[in-house]
Amino acid sequence: MEERYSRQVLFSPIGESGQEKLQHAHAFVLGCGALGSAIAETLVRAGIGRLTIADRDYVEPSNLQRQQLFTEEDAVRGVPKVVAAKARLLAIRSDASIETILDHVDGDVLERAARDADILLDATDNFEARLLLNDFAWKHGIPWVYGACVGSTSTVFPFIPGRTPCFRCLLPALPSVNETCDTAGVIAPAVQITAANQSAEALKWLTGNEQAMRTKLLHADIWYNTQVEAGISRLKKETCATCGGEPSYPSLHAETGTQYAVLCGRDTVQIIPDAERRLTGEDVRRVAERLGTMGKHNAYFTEFTADGYRCVGFSNGRLLVHGLKDMQKGRKIYHQLFG
Ligand SMILES: [Zn+2]
Numbered sequence: 001m002e003e004r005y006s007r008q009v010l011f012s013p014i015g016e017s018g019q020e021k022l023q024h025a026h027a028f029v030l031g032c033g034a035l036g037s038a039i040a041e042t043l044v045r046a047g048i049g050r051l052t053i054a055d056r057d058y059v060e061p062s063n064l065q066r067q068q069l070f071t072e073e074d075a076v077r078g079v080p081k082v083v084a085a086k087a088r089l090l091a092i093r094s095d096a097s098i099e100t101i102l103d104h105v106d107g108d109v110l111e112r113a114a115r116d117a118d119i120l121l122d123a124t125d126n127f128e129a130r131l132l133l134n135d136f137a138w139k140h141g142i143p144w145v146y147g148a149c150v151g152s153t154s155t156v157f158p159f160i161p162g163r164t165p166c167f168r169c170l171l172p173a174l175p176s177v178n179e180t181c182d183t184a185g186v187i188a189p190a191v192q193i194t195a196a197n198q199s200a201e202a203l204k205w206l207t208g209n210e211q212a213m214r215t216k217l218l219h220a221d222i223w224y225n226t227q228v229e230a231g232i233s234r235l236k237k238e239t240c241a242t243c244g245g246e247p248s249y250p251s252l253h254a255e256t257g258t259q260y261a262v263l264c265g266r267d268t269v270q271i272i273p274d275a276e277r278r279l280t281g282e283d284v285r286r287v288a289e290r291l292g293t294m295g296k297h298n299a300y301f302t303e304f305t306a307d308g309y310r311c312v313g314f315s316n317g318r319l320l321v322h323g324l325k326d327m328q329k330g331r332k333i334y335h336q337l338f339g
Pocket residue numbers: 165166167168169170236237240241242243244
């Protein structure tokens with residue numbers, strides 16, 4: 001066994017056999033912000049066989065306080081998070097196998113990239129993405145580890161098909177969603193404790209230590225020094241659309257046509273063009289040139305200003321309109337730009 005993993009192998013629940021299992025495992029991390037950065041670094045350092053990270057965003061200065069894989073230069077250059085993360089992870093461990101997805105993740109993307117994953121890690125900031133991960137996990141019998149942090153609080157639970165209730169069953173019982181990192185802020189230790197708990201659950205599962213996994217939902221506050229563990233097995237609903245007797249996995253069935261969404265907790269409207277339109281980065285660049293407001297421009301995206309709003313168009317035609325919460329207004333700007 002390699003010297004670099006010697007301290008982990010000495011830890012008896014893992015040992016050589018656990019390390020061997022880990023080195024043949026594939027983990028899929030949805031989101032590469034604060035949680036995703038921390039989880040990815042931990043798993044790569046631990047010797048994970050293969051890691052896939054998916055994220056649609058790029059590095060901004062306000063990320064640097066807690067998103068541990070990114071540097072000032074990444075923020076100045078506006079590097080996509082998965083691109084910056086991969087470069088840093090390969091500097092940490094040159095033989096790591098890391099796949100990246102720079103896109104909005106839907107059911108089709110998960111089918112392509114996570115079908116053979118041994119575990120799924122939630123590093124998202126919104127309920128829609130978690131419902132998607134939850135449906136996908138149950139459909140294919142893959143465990144996923146929920147993690148949420150806002151302010152100084154942390155919530156973690158490993159959802160295991162066939163063993164625990166699912167996320168959809170829990171929704172009415174979870175803490176209110178109207179607080180986000182953008183309204184309540186977040187401190188890095190809350191991120192780290194959340195990511196540490198998620199990574200620990202992943203390591204347990206991937207090294208053959210299922211019996212050590214959490215069976216209760218953890219909710220902790222690292223500032224006010226409180227910790228609650230809640231049993232949730234009684235919350236399972238027999239009629240649940242994900243884990244009930246007749247599952248329909250509703251979140252996996254992506255809408256067709258152009259999709260519009262206000263990104264959770266951010267003043268940003270996202271528009272994903274209908275695939276039939278086949279918009280490209282070149283179309284985006286032409287629009288920016290036409291407006292005469294082109295900002296940053298690279299192989300991944302073009303930044304420009306439209307109607308007073310900062311816009312970022314990606315190479316697959318996906319558009320972000322920043323400084324905007326009104327979906328109808330976003331729709332209007334999009335139609336003004338792309339017809
Ligand atoms: Zn359920």
